[in-house]
Amino acid sequence: MWPLAAWVLLSAVGAGSAQLIFSVTDVVEKTDCNKTVVLPCYVTNLKENNANVMFVTWKKQGKVIFSFDGARQEFFRDPAVPSANLVSRADLPKGIASLMLNSAEADVGNYSCEVTESNREGETRVELRKHSVVSCGEENTPTPKEKCGSWFLLVERAIIIALLFLVIILCSAQLSVIALKYEIVPKKKTGILVASFIFTVAAVVGTVLFVQGGYTAQNQAGLGLIVVPAVILVPLQYLMFGIVFESLQQATFALIGLQILGYVIAVVGFALCVSACPPLHGSVVIAGLAIMAIANLLSLAYVFIMGSRMKDHPRPGKAVEEPLNGLQSYVMCEKYTVVDTPWP
Ligand SMILES: *[C@@H]1O[C@H](CO)[C@@H](O)[C@H](O)[C@H]1NC(C)=O
Ligand SMILES: *[C@@H]1O[C@H](CO)[C@@H](O)[C@H](O)[C@H]1NC(C)=O
Numbered sequence: 001m002w003p004l005a006a007w008v009l010l011s012a013v014g015a016g017s018a019q020l021i022f023s024v025t026d027v028v029e030k031t032d033c034n035k036t037v038v039l040p041c042y043v044t045n046l047k048e049n050n051a052n053v054m055f056v057t058w059k060k061q062g063k064v065i066f067s068f069d070g071a072r073q074e075f076f077r078d079p080a081v082p083s084a085n086l087v088s089r090a091d092l093p094k095g096i097a098s099l100m101l102n103s104a105e106a107d108v109g110n111y112s113c114e115v116t117e118s119n120r121e122g123e124t125r126v127e128l129r130k131h132s133v134v135s136c137g138e139e140n141t142p143t144p145k146e147k148c149g150s151w152f153l154l155v156e157r158a159i160i161i162a163l164l165f166l167v168i169i170l171c172s173a174q175l176s177v178i179a180l181k182y183e184i185v186p187k188k189k190t191g192i193l194v195a196s197f198i199f200t201v202a203a204v205v206g207t208v209l210f211v212q213g214g215y216t217a218q219n220q221a222g223l224g225l226i227v228v229p230a231v232i233l234v235p236l237q238y239l240m241f242g243i244v245f246e247s248l249q250q251a252t253f254a255l256i257g258l259q260i261l262g263y264v265i266a267v268v269g270f271a272l273c274v275s276a277c278p279p280l281h282g283s284v285v286i287a288g289l290a291i292m293a294i295a296n297l298l299s300l301a302y303v304f305i306m307g308s309r310m311k312d313h314p315r316p317g318k319a320v321e322e323p324l325n326g327l328q329s330y331v332m333c334e335k336y337t338v339v340d341t342p343w344p
Pocket of ligand 2: 108109
């Protein structure tokens, strides 16, 4: 028994003197949340610990994509992987020859890492796989959401976009009601049109960028365009109430306050999500947008109910000056003076 063990040990040591030995990782996985990926390559038995005598070659499916010549301090990169680099050049003498590259440039497949130290060399292989979102939330994954590796899940994206368009629809409905019932002075009309246009364009562009999965600058900008320009709705709502009501009542201020609250929550949610993948606070964005939608719905109802009451009944202060039956023409007259068309 002993001679056999001694022989195994000796041959291992013998092989070790000519061969570099690696700490092997068979498979690494990337998800949508990886902006960069690291392909591990650790040599455990370097002797000289000197980058000047080292040479590192990375191959993808057998084709050289990256190399580093320590003696000349020269890099080679395949044009297809311009971002490829050693994780840390300073750590190369410690045996760390791991490769880092942008996730978009890192196709799945088998990569090999070849390291030479003077006359000793060795190679290790690692397979890069994509963690598919299809296998998301399978029963054997302990924390499905973490494992999912998607910035926002499909259902979350759908809810966010649906809420955004609900807000747009409710806001347009309110505008339509107001435009049908009330005369709007050209200056306010321009303001409303410009605000609606900016908000709608931002919403559409944001939706296009955000709708696909992924955790890229585009997706982040898309969510930003969905959430941030919604601030326009606050002055827009103020303007709309101003057209309907002579003086703004407490209820209208409460509704505008609710709108602001929803907006602040949505922006805070956005700030929390933009830097985290998976987004742990996706529900904050959704809650904020939902509050904004509710504020818009209540405002629409308020304008619809109170606005029509305003039309049928004298406004306080006006009734004392004019008899009830003359009010309608008085209001009309007042409107026409406001739009610079003198009443004949
Ligand atoms: C992807 O990101 C996760 C979490 O940050 C990390 O554990 C994993 O190693 C990354 N995958 C690759 C291939 O770099
Ligand atoms: C990588 O190698 C493994 C084992 O040799 C093989 O099963 C797998 O199909 C390879 N992957 C690709 C993408 O070629």
